[in-house]
Amino acid sequence: MYTTQLLINDKWVDASDGATGETINPATGAVIGTFAEATSTDVDEVVTSARVGFESDAWQGMSPDMRGRLLWRVAELIEANAEELAALETLDQGQPTSVSTNLSVPLAAQVFRYYAGFTTKIEGKVSPVSIPNQLTYQQRVPLGVAGLITPWNFPLDIAAWKLAPALATGNAAILKPAEQTPLSTARLVELCREAGVPAGVVSLLTGGAEVGRALVAHSGVDKISFTGSTAVGQEIVKTVSRDLKRVGLELGGKAPSIVCDDADIDAAVAGNLQGALFNTGQACGAFTRFFVHRKKVDEFTSKIASAADSLRIGPGQDPETVVGPLVSEEHLERVAAYVKSGSDEGAQLVTGGGRVMGSLEKGYFFRPTVFTGVTDAMTIAREEIFGPVLSIMPFDDMDEAISRANNTDYGLVAVVWTKDLATAHTLPRQIHAGTVFVNQLPLIDPGAPWGGLGLSGWGRELGAYSIDEYTETKSVFINLG
CATH class of the missing domain: 3.40.309.10 (Aldehyde Dehydrogenase; Chain A, domain 2)
Incomplete structure (x- = not known):
């Protein structure tokens, strides 16, 4: 039996009320593990922890080169633990071993390596404004705290392609996997800790739909990236309209x-x-x-x-x-x-x-x-x-x-x-x-963007386009007169 907890401020903890849920092996119908069923109090604590982690000197003071090395180290750890991760993905989600071993795990490592190379290439530009004696330039800056809500069909890969660009651009990330398949995501978060990601920069929330709703509605979250059904994506858009947080949606297809x-x-x-x-x-x-x-x-x-x-x-x-x-x-x-x-x-x-x-x-x-x-x-x-x-x-x-x-x-x-x-x-x-x-x-x-039109969602994941999804443009005017 597997047991997963919440990761809040670099500590593994049970839900504040002790509640748990069960995850099932879809090939047998048997219970294979339990996960902490987070409460609204847990959501508040994890968002506060992520904000502290985002603003910490350990994270904001880290050089782009070091941040890239950190992501590369996560990729190495994914590959070093490939057999375990593939087994978890197959056990919890049901995908054939040929898929988990030959696609899911290698792609997750590849994504982290890809964005490791981006950390030193997030550039701004100088604008030729017409105001006299001005130096005006733009920077790409991180959004802050990103809530990453992933589905049950490819838990490890989709967590990777949200988490890697979020970290490459300097954000703090809160991962919330689908309640049906939490195991490989929890292990990925453990590997991030092992790689040396600073406290609070990567957190884990587990639980059902109410946990996701609380994360989406939380005023301390600056960005929501969601992959899942169109109906839930539409609900998210209604919720974020209250505080206009940034949102990316990869939804259904036909x-x-x-x-x-x-x-x-x-x-x-x-x-x-x-x-x-x-x-x-x-x-x-x-x-x-x-x-x-x-x-x-x-x-x-x-x-x-x-x-x-x-x-x-x-x-x-x-x-x-x-x-x-x-x-x-x-x-x-x-x-x-x-x-x-x-x-x-x-x-x-x-x-x-x-x-x-x-x-x-x-x-x-x-x-x-x-x-x-x-x-x-x-x-x-x-x-x-x-x-x-x-x-x-x-x-x-x-x-x-x-x-x-x-x-x-x-x-x-x-x-x-x-x-x-x-x-x-x-x-x-x-x-x-x-x-x-x-x-x-x-x-x-x-290297190629992924996303849809119409009810298939907003925005793009993967490729250089994810850098835009997790950054904002800031202009600086300097008076030289």
Whole structure:
């Protein structure tokens, strides 16, 4: 059994009222640990501690070079503890070992190294003002205390790509992981302490939605970075309107995949299957709406349904597993309700469609599900399911495909499959999405921005753009007369 506490002012403590919550192994339904369920008093204390940490000489007096070395040291510690972190991610979240070992942990280390290089490159500029005898320049300064609220689908990675730029720019950070998956984030915070991050600069709050609401509403927090559902993101915007704190939101998605008539169908089937079922479809960038040229739709449907039906389903610890469990019983019921709505609204179920029973029935396993006969108005075509559900829809010409792909309130990710170079370069400009992939999976790299349009959120994470998300511009006027 794992036990995690709150980190407040560099001390691990229980919740002020002693309350705890349980975290579950989604592959078995068994309790694997407890976490401190923070109270509003704990939130007040952690914000006060973070403010002291932010303003401390140990942090504000640290040179950019030393801050970069600190982030680099965190990356080294992530790699040194890679096996443990991957095991925690698989145990707590359910993702296959191939994902946690080969993607989640390496990417987290890579993100810290990337932002370690930015600490010495946060530059301002001199402005040529027209006022006589003036030297006027701008600086990029940290915002202060940043509340970082992360989701349950990729706990370690998303914590890393919020925390690393927040620290690189000189902020103090309060991490609040999803209550379903606190374990890897708690371990990351321990590694930050081991690396030498000064007291109060990194803190940990655990608990449910009320803890997140208290953090968002707290007047001592200068920035909220949230990854999660669109509904919660909208609630956050309403809350922060009271004090106008800075906010960044990476929310839902309903990614279209356009398979052109000249596409390599076998490559499109393989890529779309991986893009749709990566982490059991529990990814905001997962491919979910498949617009396939009518000439190719029957071949595509037959091949992708057959391939989906053959995938190994099982616990993430099994190295042969391709499709792991959904994160919770509640989420499995949500996915099942969407699948039922698809059938009720007239879509044709090709394969899948239900919970895995037998030896896996205690876990939260759901079969990869493929629908045809889906219309743009159906619930499964409009709402984010966040599970292994694929909707296939034929199209006749590119104008139709683009219009239907853009017929959504979301705008996070899209993908195009084509052999034509002109299509590969011209089509992405016409698609309403923050990132468009061509002939590949929805990959993420620290050097490229990630974020969406519309109900997919505000702002960008990763790349140089995160520096702007965690800094403000300050102008200085000096009278030389």
